[in-house]
Amino acid sequence: MPADSTRGPGIPGESGDTGPRRRTKGRRRKPPTGRRRALTAMAWTAAGIVVLGGAGAGFLYFKLNGNLRTIDINQALGGDRPTKTDNGSENILVLGSDTRAGGNKKLGGGTDDGSARSDTAMIVHVYEGHKKAGVVSIPRDTLVDRPECTDAKGGTHAAEHDAMFNESYSTGGAACAVKTVESMTGLRMDHYLEVDFSGFQKLIDELGGVRVTTTRDIDDPRSHLDLKAGTHTLDGQQALGLVRTRHGVGDGSDLGRIQLQQAFVKALADQVKHIGVLTNPKKLYDLADTATRTVTADSDLGSVNSLIAFADGLKGISSSRMTMVTMPVRYDPANPNRVLVEKAKAQQIWNALRNDKPIPRTATEGTATGKAKGVVSTP
Structure with a gap:
């Protein structure tokens, strides 16, 4: 998937009207409560973490631990990063990409040359006390100033003005994507998670x-x-289609797709707590096995125990306690297939998250939306 040898997650993109892109042991724990089962669906990738949180530290630990892939973000980025906050909050960059390598190739869309672009990016801010979260989606077609960055293999990539956001990942992998987000926001990303979209389909x-x-x-x-309009139980292929579609809703832009993704996240959060699979050891193992093969994490989260501890710290968060917004943008007058950051409004969000405050409503008023809001909702 990525250039830094990690496996690709996420939602596939389409070149289409966005134009061509450059390659660039212990004892088993008691069954978790319904609240805990729903705790980590703050982004669709977190379905894997839900399973891990219920699996127990000793449940086939070595097998599951061997499935995980990790990226040493700290080593790649060094010390030139925003300062960590000490208010008890955490920021997690959740990323998806459209690689066509391996098992993803048969799912179609995008290119089939093994290259990757980040088609889904969400900054998940977990507030102090870990009872609520703010989620900010970053449109992949946003033009940004990409900083110079070093990938996980030590390669250096020059800075670029007005680069498309998703090219940060295809250029320098996860480390470059994190560096770009930190440069844009001034926020330290405490953790990094990505998901393989064929694994996402299997998980659903x-x-x-x-x-x-x-x-x-x-x-x-x-x-x-x-x-058709109405209530549906989506299987994996349909769910994947929903979170990747852009031409079937709204104005056909990536912004409309983001609104569908956010609605799906909340539907997933509400669904997980009613599934009851954690009482079935065979199904639990299958889910945990798929999740650990699907999720790639930063090295600080790069073990089953670390992921369990991380998930356990989020057990107070449910869909009703998630605020989900899109980074404030406007359409680029020179190219309607690109968007530009509304910097003053975006800064309201970054300031709020830095100070562990709620995202102000004024930050997203009057910005581009994609016109797909309300197309998908929970029953």
Whole structure:
């Protein structure tokens, strides 16, 4: 997937109207409560963490631990980073990419040359006390000033003005994506998570699907998605189609797709607590095995025990305690397939998160939306 030897996560993109992109042991724990089962669905990638949080530290530890892939973000970025806050909050960059390597190739879309771009990026801010979270989606087509960065193999990549955000990942891998986000926001990313989109599809199938309601028909052959208005239990392929579609809803932009992704995250959060798979040891193992093969984490989270501890610290968070917004942007007058950061409004968000405060409503008022809000909701 990525250039830094990690395996690719996430949602595939389409070149389409966005134009071509450059390659660039212990005892088993008691079954968790319903609240804990829903705790980590703050981003669709966190489905894997939900499973890990319920698995128990000793449940086939060595097998599951061997599945994990890690990236040493701290070593790659060194000391030239924003200062960590000491208010008890955490920032996690959750990333998805559209690599076509390995098992992802058969799922289609994008390129098939093994290159990767980050098609989904979410900054998850966990507030002090770990009872609520703020999630900020970064549109992949945002033009940004990418800083000079070093990838996980030690290669250096020059800074670039007005680069598309998702090219940070294809240029220098996860480390470059983190560096770009930190440069944009002034916020330290305490952790990094990414997910393989073929694994995402399998996870949804093993979870028994996710129930959503569509308020109008969605038909997008490019994403292999055909849903009539109404309530549906989406299987893995349909869920993948929903979170990747952009032409079947709204104005056809990436901003509309982000709104569908955010709605799906909340539907997933509400669904997980009702599944009851954690009482079935065989199904639990299958989920944990898939999750650990799917998720790639920074080295600080690079073990089953670390992921369990991380998930356990988030058990107070449910969908009703997640505020989800898109980074304030406007369409680029020179190219409607690109967006520009509304810097003053975005700064309101970064200041709020730095100070562990709620995201102000004024930060997103009057910004580009993609016009897909309300198309998907929980039943």
